[in-house]
Every structure is written in C-alpha cells, then in structure tokens.
Amino acid sequence: MSGQLVVQKFGGTSVGSVERIQAVARRVASRARAGDRVVVVVSAMSGETNRLLGLVAELSGNPSRRESDVVVASGEQVSSALLSIAVEAEGVPARSFLGHQIRVETDDAHGRARIRSIDAENLLQALAQGQVVVVAGFQGCDAAGNITTLGRGGSDTSAVAIAAAIGADVCEIFTDVDGVYTTDPRIVPHARKLDRISQEEMLELASLGAKVLQIRSVEFAKRYDVRVHVRSSFNEEPGTFVVPEEARMEDVLVSGVALDRDQAKISLASVPDRPGLAEKIFSPIAASGIIVDMIIQNGGAEGHTDVTFTLPRAELSEALALVSKIGEDIGAGDVRGESDIVKVSVVGLGMRSHAGVAARIFETLSREGINIQMISTSEIKVSLVIDEKYAELAVRALHAELVEKESPS
Amino acid sequence: MSGQLVVQKFGGTSVGSVERIQAVARRVASRARAGDRVVVVVSAMSGETNRLLGLVAELSGNPSRRESDVVVASGEQVSSALLSIAVEAEGVPARSFLGHQIRVETDDAHGRARIRSIDAENLLQALAQGQVVVVAGFQGCDAAGNITTLGRGGSDTSAVAIAAAIGADVCEIFTDVDGVYTTDPRIVPHARKLDRISQEEMLELASLGAKVLQIRSVEFAKRYDVRVHVRSSFNEEPGTFVVPEEARMEDVLVSGVALDRDQAKISLASVPDRPGLAEKIFSPIAASGIIVDMIIQNGGAEGHTDVTFTLPRAELSEALALVSKIGEDIGAGDVRGESDIVKVSVVGLGMRSHAGVAARIFETLSREGINIQMISTSEIKVSLVIDEKYAELAVRALHAELVEKESPS
Numbered sequence: 001m002s003g004q005l006v007v008q009k010f011g012g013t014s015v016g017s018v019e020r021i022q023a024v025a026r027r028v029a030s031r032a033r034a035g036d037r038v039v040v041v042v043s044a045m046s047g048e049t050n051r052l053l054g055l056v057a058e059l060s061g062n063p064s065r066r067e068s069d070v071v072v073a074s075g076e077q078v079s080s081a082l083l084s085i086a087v088e089a090e091g092v093p094a095r096s097f098l099g100h101q102i103r104v105e106t107d108d109a110h111g112r113a114r115i116r117s118i119d120a121e122n123l124l125q126a127l128a129q130g131q132v133v134v135v136a137g138f139q140g141c142d143a144a145g146n147i148t149t150l151g152r153g154g155s156d157t158s159a160v161a162i163a164a165a166i167g168a169d170v171c172e173i174f175t176d177v178d179g180v181y182t183t184d185p186r187i188v189p190h191a192r193k194l195d196r197i198s199q200e201e202m203l204e205l206a207s208l209g210a211k212v213l214q215i216r217s218v219e220f221a222k223r224y225d226v227r228v229h230v231r232s233s234f235n236e237e238p239g240t241f242v243v244p245e246e247a248r249m250e251d252v253l254v255s256g257v258a259l260d261r262d263q264a265k266i267s268l269a270s271v272p273d274r275p276g277l278a279e280k281i282f283s284p285i286a287a288s289g290i291i292v293d294m295i296i297q298n299g300g301a302e303g304h305t306d307v308t309f310t311l312p313r314a315e316l317s318e319a320l321a322l323v324s325k326i327g328e329d330i331g332a333g334d335v336r337g338e339s340d341i342v343k344v345s346v347v348g349l350g351m352r353s354h355a356g357v358a359a360r361i362f363e364t365l366s367r368e369g370i371n372i373q374m375i376s377t378s379e380i381k382v383s384l385v386i387d388e389k390y391a392e393l394a395v396r397a398l399h400a401e402l403v404e405k406e407s408p409s
Numbered sequence: 410m411s412g413q414l415v416v417q418k419f420g421g422t423s424v425g426s427v428e429r430i431q432a433v434a435r436r437v438a439s440r441a442r443a444g445d446r447v448v449v450v451v452s453a454m455s456g457e458t459n460r461l462l463g464l465v466a467e468l469s470g471n472p473s474r475r476e477s478d479v480v481v482a483s484g485e486q487v488s489s490a491l492l493s494i495a496v497e498a499e500g501v502p503a504r505s506f507l508g509h510q511i512r513v514e515t516d517d518a519h520g521r522a523r524i525r526s527i528d529a530e531n532l533l534q535a536l537a538q539g540q541v542v543v544v545a546g547f548q549g550c551d552a553a554g555n556i557t558t559l560g561r562g563g564s565d566t567s568a569v570a571i572a573a574a575i576g577a578d579v580c581e582i583f584t585d586v587d588g589v590y591t592t593d594p595r596i597v598p599h600a601r602k603l604d605r606i607s608q609e610e611m612l613e614l615a616s617l618g619a620k621v622l623q624i625r626s627v628e629f630a631k632r633y634d635v636r637v638h639v640r641s642s643f644n645e646e647p648g649t650f651v652v653p654e655e656a657r658m659e660d661v662l663v664s665g666v667a668l669d670r671d672q673a674k675i676s677l678a679s680v681p682d683r684p685g686l687a688e689k690i691f692s693p694i695a696a697s698g699i700i701v702d703m704i705i706q707n708g709g710a711e712g713h714t715d716v717t718f719t720l721p722r723a724e725l726s727e728a729l730a731l732v733s734k735i736g737e738d739i740g741a742g743d744v745r746g747e748s749d750i751v752k753v754s755v756v757g758l759g760m761r762s763h764a765g766v767a768a769r770i771f772e773t774l775s776r777e778g779i780n781i782q783m784i785s786t787s788e789i790k791v792s793l794v795i796d797e798k799y800a801e802l803a804v805r806a807l808h809a810e811l812v813e814k815e816s817p818s
C-alpha cells in the first residue's frame with residue numbers, strides 16, 4: 001500500500017453542524033483518494049457534551065461517574081457515525097469504531113481515565129480493505145467493559161494513542177489556529193508561527209494552559225514517539241510539527257512567551273516557622289480539591305516566615321475562607337488574597353545550553369518598571385507572577401528581547 | 410432473595426423529560442424497596458430517535474445502515490444511564506447496561522435485527538448485589554461486535570427477551586393506556602378493559618396495527634413462555650395480562666374489535682385469466698417495497714377474472730402508477746384505486762370452538778346496511794373491508810353484538 005498512514009483529529013467545532021461535518025468529510029475523502037490511509041478521530045458535536053452534562057446535573061447533584069460516562073460518550077458515538085456517513089456520501093468507503101470496539105482499554109477512573117492499551121487489529125483490517133476509519137474520541141472501556149471517558153480534551157489523547165498503536169506516519173490535530181505561535185498574536189501582532197517545536201517545550205506550554213494540545217496527548221507523543229502536526233481546519237497550509245528534541249533543528253533560544261490570566265494568589269504573613277508547617281497549610285487545601293500551582297516560602301524575621309501560593313482565580317474566595325481558618329490555627333499574622341495578577345512564562349530548550357536567559361528576563365522587566373512578585377523556574381521554563389496591569393507590556397517586552405532579537409528573520 | 414423478579418419497560422414518552430425520568434425512577438425505586446428485583450428496559454427520550462435520524466438524512470439519501478444504527482443506538486444509551494442516575498438519586502443503587510454489555514446478540518440485519526441470544530450473567534450479578542438494572546432497549550450487537558437496532562418498537566422485544574433470559578416472573582410493559590381494550594374507547598365509550606388476553610389474540614391485534622405491543626415481542630413471549638403485563642404509566646392499577654391460551658380462563662367469544670384506517674385498495678377488472686397471473690401482478694409490487702395485505706381474486710366471466718388487494722394508504726399513488734403499467738401488460742380491462750375504505754377486524758379465540766361467528770358478523774353489518782367489499786379470515790380473526798363512512802357504525806354494532814351481549818357483565 002502506497003501513501004502515508006495518517007491519523008486526523010477534528011474537534012467539536014469542526015463537526016458542530018451538518019455543514020461542518022460535510023466539510024471535514026470532503027477533506028478526509030480527498031486525502032484518502034490521494035492514496036493515504038486515513039484514520040479520523042472526532043470529538044462530540046460542539047455543545048453536545050454540555051447539553052448531556054446538563055441533563056445529568058438536573059437529575060443529581062452527585063451523579064455516578066460510571067453513568068455520566070455512559071451518557072457523555074454518546075456524543076462521540078453520534079459524531080463518529082455521522083462523519084462516517086458523510087465520508088461515504090463523498091464516495092469513499094468508511095466505517096466508525098467506538099472505543100470499546102477497538103478495545104481502547106483504560107483504568108476505571110471514570111471521567112478522567114487513562115489509556116492502557118489499544119487493540120488496533122479491527123482498525124488495521126478496515127484500513128487494509130480501503131476504508132476510511134472514523135473513531136469516536138474521548139472514550140474507552142475498562143477491563144470489565146464499562147464505558148470510560150478521558151476528560152476534557154481527551155480526543156487529542158485518543159488520536160495520539162491510536163497513532164502510536166498503528167504506527168502512523170503522522171497525527172494531525174486540526175484546530176481553529178494555524179499552529180503554535182511564539183506568543184498570543186492578539187497581544188503581539190508579529191508573533192511568529194513555529195514550524196517545529198520540541199515535545200518538551202509543548203509540554204510546558206500545555207501545562208501553562210495554552211489550549212492547542214491537551215497535555216496528556218503530548219506525553220503520549222513523547223513516550224511513543226508519535227509525530228504530531230498541529231494545523232488549521234480552515235486551510236491546507238502546514239502548521240506546527242511537535243517533534244523530539246533531537247529533531248528540533250532550529251537552534252532557537254526561546255520558543256514561546258505564554259500568558260495565563262487565570263491566576264490569583266493567597267499570602268500568609270508572619271507564620272511561626274515550625275516543622276510540618278507546609279503540610280498543615282496545603283493538606284486541607286488539597287483535600288478540598290483546590291489545585292495549587294506555584295508555592296513560595298520566604299524566611300522572615302525572628303522564627304517567622306511568609307508563605308504565598310497561586311491558584312485558579314475562580315477558586316479564590318472558597319480558598320480564602322479555608323486558608324483564613326488555617327491561618328488562625330497556625331498563628332499567622334495576616335492572610336490576604338489577590339486576584340489582579342497574571343503569570344507570564346518564557347519557554348525554550350535553549351535555556352538548557354545558554355546561561356543567562358533568566359537574567360535577561362529580569363533585566364527586561366526591570367527596564368519596563370515591572371515588579372516581579374513570584375518566580376518559579378524549571379529546566380526549560382521561567383514563570384513570573386506580576387501585576388495584571390503589566391500583562392501585555394511584559395509579554396511584548398519579553399517577546400521582543402528573547403524571540404524577535406534571536407530569530408533568524 | 411424474596412420478592413419477585415420483574416422486568417419493567419418504559420417507552421420514549423415515559424422518559425421524555427427530566428421530570429418524567431424522575432417519575433419513572435420513583436416508581437422503580439419504590440418497587441425495589443418493596444423487595445422485588447427490578448430490571449428496567451428503556452426507549453430513547455421521545456423525539457430523540459427522530460432528531461438523530463434527521464441528522465443522518467441530512468448527510469445522505471442512502472446512509473449505511475450500520476452507521477445509522479450507531480447513531481440511533483445513542484438515544485437509548487443516554488436514557489438508560491440517565492434513568493440509572495435518577496434511581497440512585499432516589500437512594501436505590503442502580504447501573505445501566507448497553508446492548509453489547511449483556512451481549513444482546515442479533516443477526517446483522519441493521520435497523521431490523523433479530524435477537525439470537527442474551528448473556529444475562531452480568532445482569533444477574535448486578536441484581537444479586539442489590540442493584541436496579543437499567544438496560545438500553547432496542548439495541549444489540551452482531552457476532553462481530555457491530556451495534557445493531559431492532560427496529561421501531563424494538564424495546565418491547567428487548568424487554569420480553571431479557572425477561573425470558575433471566576426467567577422473570579413478569580414483564581411489565583408501561584404505556585399511556587390502561588391495558589388492552591375490547592375496542593377503541595374513543596369509538597365505543599363503554600369498551601371494556603380486558604384482564605387477560607391470549608398470546609394468539611394479542612398477535613392478531615398487533616398485526617392489525619393496534620399499537621399496544623410490538624408483534625415480535627408477543628412472538629417472543631409465546632415462544633419463551635413470558636408472562637407479559639400491559640399497564641399504565643400513570644397509575645398503579647393492574648392492566649392486561651397476555652397469557653398462554655390454556656391460562657386464558659374466561660370463556661369469551663370475542664376479545665376485540667379493531668379498526669384500521671390506514672387502508673387503500675386497488676382493483677384490476679377483467680384480467681385475462683392465465684397461469685402465473687398473480688406472480689405477474691405481485692412480484693413487481695413486492696420488488697418496489699410496497700407491502701400488500703389482503704388479496705382477493707374473483708373468477709369473472711369468459712376466462713376473465715377480477716383481482717383486488719389492499720395496501721397502506723400512503724403508498725396508493727405510487728402503487729397505482731406501477732399497477733396501471735402492469736395492467737396494460739397483462740391486458741386488464743380497468744385499473745382503479747380507492748382510499749376511502751377501512752378494515753374492521755374481529756378477533757377471538759372463541760371462533761375456534763363456536764361455529765357461526767362469521768355468520769353473526771355478516772348479519773350484524775347487513776342489518777346496519779353496510780356493504781362488505783372484501784373478507785379475509787384466519788382461525789381466530791375475521792377482517793372486513795368496508796366503506797370508510799361506516800367505520801364507527803360497524804365497530805359499534807360488532808362490539809355490541811359480539812362483546813357486550815356475550816360478556817358476563
């Protein structure tokens with residue numbers, strides 16, 4: 001069989017109406033007619049998952065996750081079969097597969113299950129018969145045959161996992177943007193689309209909330225060596241390839257400057273510094289389901305210390321009530337919450353080999369008069385918490401200094 | 410384990426909204442709390458199947474039946490899990506099963522598949538654990554694991570088949586009527602609800618289009634000796650039990666008078682009577698997918714004969730065009746269609762043992778001045794085609810003569 005073996009993933013917006021399903025079908029069919037073997041992975045029609053979850057919520061404040069998964073998985077079931085029908089209407093044979101029909105086996109963590117294995121035999125057989133295969137994304141089944149779902153954005157993970165299972169040449173993720181940009185083009189109009197980005201950098205960007213790819217799908221791509229291509233649903237231009245570090249080629253210092261506005265912080269001042277302090281603060285917060293991001297502890301004066309942490313903005317008031325109570329228990333001098341902050345992050349493999357990137361970041365912000373409230377670094381990332389009013393200024397300044405100056409233009 | 414083992418089937422109207430699902434859940438939960446083991450079989454929420462078929466039709470004039478089944482089966486998937494959630498909200502543990510999860514194995518005739526077997530082990534296990542089991546009706550899977558559907562009304566068949574597989578004490582079919590009546594109460598206000606009806610009579614009524622039970626579910630009940638109870642979703646009164654002939658008990662002459670308005674007829678007059686005539690007429694009609702009901706051939710004069718048959722009213726004009734062409738080919742004198750006719754049927758096991766029922770029917774209609782256009786009889790049924798304007802008069806007269814006069818009131 002000539003041609004490439006391709007996995008193509010289309011999200012909910014791309015299959016959100018009969019007309020859009022037909023547009024996807026035309027694209028898929030023309031690829032198949034060109035000689036490629038095509039596996040398509042689809043999300044539910046946009047709005048459908050929320051409609052179904054709404055029905056569940058009306059019936060119970062605390063629904064069984066097993067049953068919610070059965071309800072929600074119907075969304076991808078419908079869109080996969082509809083797309084299959086639409087591809088056939090284009091004159092190309094097609095068939096759908098549900099998660100359990102290709103045994104996308106997961107653990108039993110309903111609503112956020114992790115894929116363990118995929119039995120690709122049925123799927124490969126259909127491809128060998130010249131059929132386009134359309135797989136319902138986002139869903140699998142546990143060892144006992146119960147339907148599971150992978151959590152929001154799970155169709156990306158389905159697509160990459162299937163690409164790994166069949167040894168696809170490429171896994172194309174279709175989105176409403178042209179690819180991965182060096183920063184948000186709404187803030188920096190001359191932000192550059194990256195032709196390639198390393199898996200490690202993509203992981204950092206995904207963890208920063210850049211919505212291009214679900215983080216677990218990048219982990220899968222890294223572990224199973226899947227070539228991922230993020231590209232536009234609206235045109236035929238190449239997008240951004242997510243590649244292993246060694247295939248990164250371009251020797252770029254910094255790949256991206258990311259901005260996360262969904263941030264708030266809570267500070268406990270003058271806490272008596274005793275062993276087990278961090279546990280006393282963060283165990284009850286974790287138990288209440290609030291996800292803490294950055295944590296900083298500064299040794300203060302006379303056996304006292306200051307603790308500050310960031311969290312999603314929507315959870316500030318709930319967390320503040322909880323932490324105020326904790327503050328009393330541990331004798332903190334003051335507990336304060338702030339929601340007018342943002343997190344700016346600079347991501348780049350180049351940080352590994354080039355010393356002084358962090359220093360250039362600090363200098364740049366200082367030059368603009370921007371005070372840095374918190375700093376957190378990893379091997380290939382520097383994240384900074386700053387006042388929200390400086391958000392765009394900081395992004396523009398850092399992009400100019402670390403991307404534009406360095407790029408071979 | 411004390412109590413009964415019960416299968417309860419609720420149709421699309423009964424689960425058509427969140428409120429109605431909650432009402433069903435309360436009913437199911439109270440039955441479970443009373444000590445019965447309950448398996449519920451549900452249809453899709455009313456309107457859902459048509460919405461899904463509408464999407465399919467927008468995409469293709471000739472969609473793959475395999476894929477249509479995948480789309481449509483999602484309707485029962487959603488309602489089964491929603492009902493399970495609602496039962497749990499009533500404080501009774503519950504879980505849903507899809508067709509493939511209890512291996513409702515069917516042939517591969519997508520859209521009208523027939524059940525071959527059911528593996529009830531998972532289901533019985535859940536019951537033994539004290540759970541209410543909610544099964545998605547209407548769906549199964551073929552030997553290769555493809556999703557199949559049983560055709561409209563298939564949830565009745567699912568319910569009876571599951572009742573057979575688990576040896577249920579009773580299979581309760583909930584509907585919007587109180588049970589099976591001796592005739593349509595809108596025509597005869599004092600029509601009587603039957604406490605019992607034989608499976609054979611129910612089969613005849615179902616084949617006449619009485620919408621209480623799908624005909625294949627009655628065949629299943631007869632073959633596997635399942636006790637079926639047709640009863641109201643809106644009250645707790647007993648409805649009608651469908652029982653084997655020997656359990657019929659009451660020695661009633663006639664169980665029901667049924668009226669079918671969806672009738673038209675086509676007559677070919679003065680056809681030269683040669684061997685193979687019927688085949689020449691009816692093979693092309695069957696090939697075009699038109700379902701013919703009654704057929705009557707009267708030997709006419711001088712080697713000519715008249716042929717008349719009935720068919721669904723909506724297909725009259727299509728059929729008439731076809732038969733006119735056939736009429737020319739075989740030299741018929743005249744081809745005529747009529748749509749102002751109805752079929753009135755009298756059904757009763759008593760016809761087997763009591764001679765003269767047919768004669769009483771003819772006398773009754775003659776007394777009212779009603780001309781009989783066609784007659785067709787079976788062992789326990791007499792069907793008559795008459796002018797539509799006499800429909801109600803005929804039903805009232807036959808009901809008065811054969812049901813009211815005979816009943817122990």
